Amino acid sequence: MLNRRNFVGLTAAAVAAPSILTSRALAADWPVKPVRIVVPFTPGGSTDITARLVGNRLQEVWGQSVVIENKPGAGGNIAADMVAHSDADGYTIFIAGPGMATNQFLYPSLTYDSVADFAPVTMLITQPNLMCVPNSSPAKSVQEFIAYCNANRGKVTYASSGNGTTLHLSGELFKRLAKVEMTHIPYRGGAPAINDLIPGRVDVIFDNMPSILQHARGGQVRALAVTTKERVSVVPEIPTIAESGVPGFDVFSWFGFFVPIKTPPDVVAKINADTNAALVHPAVKTRFEELGANPKGSTRAELARFLKSEIDKWGPVIQEARIRVEN
Template sequence: MKTPFALLGLALCLLLAPAVQAQDSYPSKPIKIVVPFPPGGAADNFARLIGQKLGEAWGQAAVIENKPGAGGQIATQAVATAPADGHTLLVVTVGHAVNPSLYPRLPYDTEKDLQPVAKLATVPSVLVVNPAVPAQNLKELLALAKVQPDKLAYASSGNATTSHVAAALLASMAGVQMLHVPYKGSAPALTDLIAGQVQLMIDPLLSSAQHVKAGKLRALAISSATRSPLAPDLPTMAEAGVPGYAFAAWFLLLAPSGTPAPVVAKLNAQVARSLGAADLQERYTAMGAEAGKGTPAELQAFLAAEIRRYARLVKDTGMKAE
C-alpha cells in the first residue's frame, strides 16, 4: 500500500508532467515575431536580432512579420488572438502603454490579453531637424515654435509611438505648440523629414544616426537623462534648455496570455542568454542600446506602471490620435 507521502509525490508528478513536457517540446515549429512597424526601424531591428539568436539556439526559424498600422493595434490584436503556445510573439514599445489612454476602444485588453516575456532593449532618442530649419540648437528651435504655433511639424512613427510620445512630452514641458504628422513607421517618417515635408522628429538613435552622419539631418539633443557614448558632444534635452526632460524607448517581447509558464520561462532565459552574447553586446553598443533584463513578473509590474504613467501624460498634454 502506498503511503500518503508517496501518493502526494505521485500527484505532484502528474501535475508537473504537462508543464515539463511543454517546456521540453517547445519550440516545435517556427516562431513568428510580429512587429507593429515597417522594416527598418528600431523595433524591427531588435526583433530580427533576437529572432536570429533564438533560431540559432533552438534550430527553429524565427520569422519576422511586419504588420504596421493603427498605432500598433493591428499587430497587437493579431497576436492577442493567436494560439497561446509561444510560437507567436509580439515586439512592442512605449506606444503599447499609451494606447489604452489614447484610444477610447481597443480590440484587445492591453493587460489581460498579452503578457510580457522579456525586455529586449532600452534606447535613447535624438531630436533631429531638417538642415533647412534655421535652428542650430534646442533653444533656437523652441523659440521658433513659440513665435509660430503649429507651424513646425514633427513626424512620428505613428500615433502613440515613442517618437509621438517623446515630442508631445517636449512640447508640453517647453510650453510650445507643434503639429503632429504620424507615419506608418520610422523609415517613411525619416524619408519625409529628409525631404523637408516635416521639420523635426525625436527618433531612436539607432535609426537616425546614419542620416546625421551623412549630413541629411541635424541632431540637436539626446532624449535620455545622460549623454550617449555614441554622441558624447550632443547635449541632453535637459542640458539644452528643457530641465527635467528625460525619455528613453523600451522594447518588450510579449506573448498571448495563457501561454504556459514553462514556455514563457524558457523564452525569458534564452533571451537573457542571447543578450549576454559578446556579438550581440557589440551590436547593441554600436546602436547606443542597453540590453534589457527582468523576469516576466517584474516586467508585468513595469508595464502596468508605464500604462499609469502615460495615462497621466495623455491627460496632462491633451495628446490625441491624429
C-alpha cells in the same frame, strides 16, 4: 477606454499555468516549427531592428526559422490584437514598447487588454530618442529650434512612427515644456518618417536612436539633442534636451517580448531564458551598444512591474494633455 487591471493580475499573468506537467512536456521539445515575431511597425524602424537582431540569434539557438512579420497600423493596435487572439503556444511572439502602456489611454476602444491578454516574457532594450532636424533647417541647437517654432507659429511639424509611441509623446512633452506650437504627423513606422524628414517635408523628429543615429552620423540629418536626462556614451558630444534649456525633459523608449496570456509557463520560461542569453551574446550586445541602445533583459515579473509603472506614468500625462486618437 480599456479598464486597467490591478498589479496582482499583472504579476499573475506572467506565471499563470494550465498544467505544470503539460507545459513542461511542451517546453522540452519546443520549438519544433518556425517561430514568428510580430512587429507592430514597418521594416527599418527601431522596433524592426531590435526584432531582427534578437531573432537572428534565437534562430541559431533554436535551430528553427524565426520569421519577422511586420503588421503596422493604428499605433500598434492591429498587431497587438492579432497576437492577443493567436494560438497560445509560444510560436507567436509580440515585440511591443510604450504602446502597451499608452494605447489604452489614447484610443476610445481597443479589442485587446495589454494586461489581461498578454503574458510578459522579458525586457529587451531601453534606448534614448534623438531630436533631429533636416540639414535644411536653420536650427543648429534646441534653443534655435524653439526660436524657429516661435517665429513660425502654426507651421512647424514633427514626425513620429505612430500615435502613442515615444516619438509622439516626446513631441507632446517638448511642446508643453518648451511652450511651442507643433503639429503632429504620424507615420506607419520610423523609416517612412525619416524618409520625409531628410528632404525637409517635416521639421523635426524625436526618433529612437538605433534607427536615426546612422542618418545623423552619415550627415543626412542634424542631431540637436538626446531625450534622456543624461548624455549617451555612444554620442557624448550631443547634449540633452534638459541641459539645452528645457529642464525636466526625460524620455526613453523600450521594447519587450509578450505572448498570448495562456501560453504554457514553461514555454514562456524557455523563451525568457533564451532571449536573455541572446541579449548578452557578444555580437548582439555590441551591435545594440553601437546603435545607442541598452540591452537589458529581465525576469517575467520584472517586465510586469515595469509595464505597470509605465501605465501609471503615462496615463495621467495623456489624460491631462487630452491626447486622443480616433480608431
